[in-house]
Amino acid sequence: MRRLRVARRDRPRWTRRGLSRTPEKPESNCCPQGHRPWSLGEYSPFKTFSSRSGVGRKPGNILLDRKGEPHLTDFGLARLIEQESTVTNSFDVLGTPSYMSPEQAGGRVKELTPAADVYALGAVFYHMLTGQPPFAGGTTYETIRMVLETEPRKPRLWNSKADVDLETICLKCLEKDPQRRYSSALALAEDLERWLRHEPIRARRSGIFIRSRKWVRRNPAAAILVPSLAALAAVVGVMVWNSESNRPPPAGIAVLPFENLSDANESASFADGIQDDILTKLAKIADLKVISRTSVMQYRSARNIRQIGDALRVSHVLEGSVRRNAGRIHLNTQLIDTRTDTHVWAEEYDRDLNDIFAIQSEIAQKVAEQLHAKISSAEKSAIEQPPTADLAAFDLYNRAKNLFLAATNSNSGKEDLLEAADLLNQALARDRSYFEAYCQLGGIHDLLYILGHDHSPRRLGLAEAAVDAALRLRPAAGEAHLARAANLYSGYLNYDEALFAALSGRKSCV
Structure with a gap:
């Protein structure tokens, strides 16, 4: 210094x-x-x-x-x-x-x-x-x-x-x-x-071993706690897994495709229509878990009830067969417990063909009763309401719906979609109050527009007109608001309005 x-x-x-x-x-x-x-x-x-x-x-x-x-x-x-x-x-x-x-x-x-x-x-x-x-x-x-x-x-x-x-x-x-x-x-x-x-x-x-050892030396209390928590988590995990694997399927029902025993091939759509209508009526009961039609159609020919119950996680399935002949209908139906593969309820109907809608309502109410589901007065009225008063219109609607589902699953079939739209127009010509037909027609016009088969304002206008007609018939129906949401979303890309319509439909279903 x-x-x-x-x-x-x-x-x-x-x-x-x-x-x-x-x-x-x-x-x-x-x-x-x-x-x-x-x-x-x-x-x-x-x-x-x-x-x-x-x-x-x-x-x-x-x-x-x-x-x-x-x-x-x-x-x-x-x-x-x-x-x-x-x-x-x-x-x-x-x-x-x-x-x-x-x-x-x-x-x-x-x-x-x-x-x-x-x-x-x-x-x-x-x-x-x-x-x-x-x-x-x-x-x-x-x-x-x-x-x-x-x-x-x-x-x-x-x-x-x-x-x-x-x-x-x-x-x-x-x-x-x-x-x-x-x-x-x-x-x-x-x-x-x-x-x-x-x-x-x-x-x-x-290395990771050395770093881990350092951590253990610095945190001895936590080092003891972590393995204990891991062991506890493992035990709880095993217990949960065992309970999940051994737990019976939740109370719910899948309506399997009804077997068509008629000679005429066109009666296959009629049998599918009966299955679809019963499924729809059951879905109106808030106390029931009902599997969608799309999920059950793959089991048309399969009849291993236990496997179906495990796959769909339901406690019961409803299956049946239909024979239509000379103005008469013969219908067998069985409610089966998937856990034991035993029949809970079965009934055989042999009536006039015009009684088909009453039969469908009766089956839906019997199933709900067997499953101990509570039915409100509003739900009971919805179940008893027939989709249409015209049996021919019902046939046309079911044929159109099968064509629509086939085209949706394959993302193709312009001719099938156009034919389905024509069949629905024929059904509506016979019954102008056919609510489900209007909802279905709006979906078909939307699909023709989305897939580019007819990407024109006219096609979009036809879809909107069908949805408007459905809303006029049943302003509070959830199906009508869902059809409106699909039209706004796919046709106009109006996401905010589509969301609002979908939420309105959800409130209507509550």
Whole structure:
């Protein structure tokens, strides 16, 4: 030291000719190959660093001369009143928390060895690579706690240009366990020299096993708690799985396609219409879970009741057969428990063909009664209401619906869709109050428009007209509002109005 001079604000400061502080921010290309990081490899005081006990190891205490050689200093005695500096206060027995080793931060004085100095140098090295200390809390206490309990963030997360091997060397210096650090500053310098010579370094990156072991040592209570919670979760998981696998299917029903026993092929649509109408009536009962027609049509020829019940997660299925002959209808139906494959209820109907709608309502109510479902007065009225008073219109509607479903599943069939629209128009010509036919017709016109078979304003107008007619017949019906939502969404791309219409339909069904 040459002299004591007075700096700004009348503060005393020691100076030495030709020395300056080390930069505390990493350069744009941190430690590129071919440049010595900090010239530590040739820094002889660094090689005997561990012998300089009591000297504060941090960037503020390392000065460079005009030749770039670093010099380790300590301003603890020189600094008397300057509090905002990062220089060590000699009256602060803790030193600078961000650069202290865990054993020093924990006050374990008897455990202080040269490994503590290696840690301090690693902290300085970390600062050089990243521009900040490895730990920095809001208060001294927080910083010390971080030093004791947390691992430093990898330097490359702060500075992606930092070399991987230099990161490994730095993190080895910052190990919580002194035994895992370099044995001395000389050993650290030798590993740095290996890096400079492009040779393999001795330090190794910590694997997941080592990181896990570190965590267990730092958190012994949590280490005991985590396996206990995992074991508890495993037991609960097994119990839930067993309960789910052994739990009977929820109370619900699937109406399987009715078998057509008539000679005429067109009667197949009639049998499907009976199944569809019974399914629709049952779906109006809020207390029942009813599987959709689309989901059950694949079981037209399958009759393994247990497998169907497991697949659809229902407790019961309704199946039947239909024979239509000379103005008469013969219908057999059975309600089966899928859990035991036993008949719960069965009935045989042999009546005039014009009684078909009354038969469908009677079957729906009998099934609900067997399943102990509560039926409100409004639901009872909906079940008893026939879809149409015209049997021929009912036939035309069912044929059109089968064509529509076939075209929907194949995404093709312009001719089938056009034929279905024609059949529905014939049905509506016979019964202008056929509500379901209007809803179906609107869906067919929308599909012709969406698929590009007739992407014209006229086709969109036909769809809208059919939906409007359905809403006029039953303004509160959920089916009509759903048809309106589909038209707004697919035809006009009016998502907000479509959502509003769909929500209105949902409220109508409640």
